[in-house]
Amino acid sequence: ARQGAFAYCSQQYRVVFGAGTSARLGEESERLGIKRALVLTTPEQQDLGRRLGAGLGDRLAGLFAGARMHTPVEGTNEALGIVESRDIDGLVAIGGGSTGGLGKALALRTGLPHIAMPTTYAGSEMTPILGETANGIKTTQHSQDLVPDTVIYDVDLTVSLPPHISAASGLNAIAHAVEALYAPDANPLTSLMAEEGIAALARALPRIMTAPADAGARRDALYGAWLCGACLGAVGMSLHHKLCHVLGGMFNLPHAETHAIVLPHAATYNAAAAPEAMIRIARALRATDAPQGLFDLTRRLALPRRLAEIGMPEDGIARAAEMAVRSPYANPRPVERVAIQDLIAAAWRGDAPA
Numbered sequence: 177a178r179q180g181a182f183a184y185c186s187q188q189y190r191v192v193f194g195a196g197t198s199a200r201l202g203e204e205s206e207r208l209g210i211k212r213a214l215v216l217t218t219p220e221q222q223d224l225g226r227r228l229g230a231g232l233g234d235r236l237a238g239l240f241a242g243a244r245m246h247t248p249v250e251g252t253n254e255a256l257g258i259v260e261s262r263d264i265d266g267l268v269a270i271g272g273g274s275t276g277g278l279g280k281a282l283a284l285r286t287g288l289p290h291i292a293m294p295t296t297y298a299g300s301e302m303t304p305i306l307g308e309t310a311n312g313i314k315t316t317q318h319s320q321d322l323v324p325d326t327v328i329y330d331v332d333l334t335v336s337l338p339p340h341i342s343a344a345s346g347l348n349a350i351a352h353a354v355e356a357l358y359a360p361d362a363n364p365l366t367s368l369m370a371e372e373g374i375a376a377l378a379r380a381l382p383r384i385m386t387a388p389a390d391a392g393a394r395r396d397a398l399y400g401a402w403l404c405g406a407c408l409g410a411v412g413m414s415l416h417h418k419l420c421h422v423l424g425g426m427f428n429l430p431h432a433e434t435h436a437i438v439l440p441h442a443a444t445y446n447a448a449a450a451p452e453a454m455i456r457i458a459r460a461l462r463a464t465d466a467p468q469g470l471f472d473l474t475r476r477l478a479l480p481r482r483l484a485e486i487g488m489p490e491d492g493i494a495r496a497a498e499m500a501v502r503s504p505y506a507n508p509r510p511v512e513r514v515a516i517q518d519l520i521a522a523a524w525r526g527d528a529p530a
């Protein structure tokens with residue numbers, strides 16, 4: 177493409193943002209014409225689902241607290257049974273990416289109106305993407321029908337997210353924005369969102385570590401997560417997301433921590449090939465160097481720094497590199513097996529960026 181040319185496609189969704197906004201669930205459901213809502217949560221967030229579901233009054237028709245990581249199809253089918261037997265006409269997913277995945281899987285199959293109320297910083301609510309698992313195999317679907325009609329970002333719901341999980345989840349969000357800045361289909365609008373999203377999270381996360389209930393910090397973090405999620409939903413992801421997908425799948429590593437550990441190394445790999453992106457990332461982090469700034473942030477947040485400490489075996493490094501170079505995503509720097517193996521080894525050991 178000619179220098180400076182771009183295409184941008186906006187998505188159709190309504191966002192309601194701010195502390196206490198979950199009190200508006202009833203009116204937002206009414207807006208979508210929902211009369212018999214099914215509330216979705218994980219088992220851990222069942223009480224939250226019951227409390228917020230009460231705000232639906234007569235519009236509450238059921239609670240399914242069986243959302244699970246990686247959206248297993250068995251769980252989706254169980255929830256579908258409830259949708260049919262209770263005559264459900266709308267979906268309310270309250271939780272992180274796992275619950276969001278179930279909401280999307282049901283919306284895809286039923287076409288019902290769909291509200292998401294995120295409680296982590298993963299950003300699934302902003303994307304037309306769904307990862308599902310059947311018989312241990314993960315498949316990914318893309319459809320604009322997966323984006324919720326309404327997203328209620330109630331800052332109060334995030335206060336209970338423990339600081340170390342907030343930090344990892346926040347780095348997961350920052351990773352979306354970092355890769356959006358050097359995406360093949362990057363455009364001025366997503367780049368604005370990306371830089372602002374990184375800045376808001378980088379400002380908020382250290383404060384959350386020392387004062388988890390700080391309202392301003394929680395607000396900034398969720399605002400940043402929204403912007404970063406919007407980046408993930410709008411442009412293609414590159415090497416970093418591919419690596420996390422491969423590592424998570426091969427060794428069953430925790431999703432958000434894997435992102436936090438790999439990100440400074442993926443940025444190091446791409447730095448020379450994406451100088452403009454690095455300038456914006458560094459500016460957002462108030463750092464002189466982007467990879468070093470990302471690494472310093474993970475250190476400040478006391479996040480794990482070595483893939484070794486979250487369960488990756490050393491003999492997996494070569495196997496993972498092999499997988500990662502197979503059908504690679506578009507990336508600013510060519511994806512080469514030896515260099516990728518070095519990257520993974522550095523992340524396994526927890527080296528500082530070179």
Ligand code: NAD
Nearest residue numbers: 218220246272273274295296298300303305333334336337
């Ligand atoms: P999660 O949804 O799995 O939640 C992790 C745990 O934290 C759960 O037990 C949950 O009940 C609990 N929890 C969530 N919010 C809480 C809160 N505010 N207070 C206390 N506990 C809380 O974790 P996640 O990181 O949000 O999502 C990860 C999953 O989402 C992965 O499977 C990932 O692949 C998927 N994901 C998908 C997309 C997409 O676009 N499709 C984007 C990002 C993540």
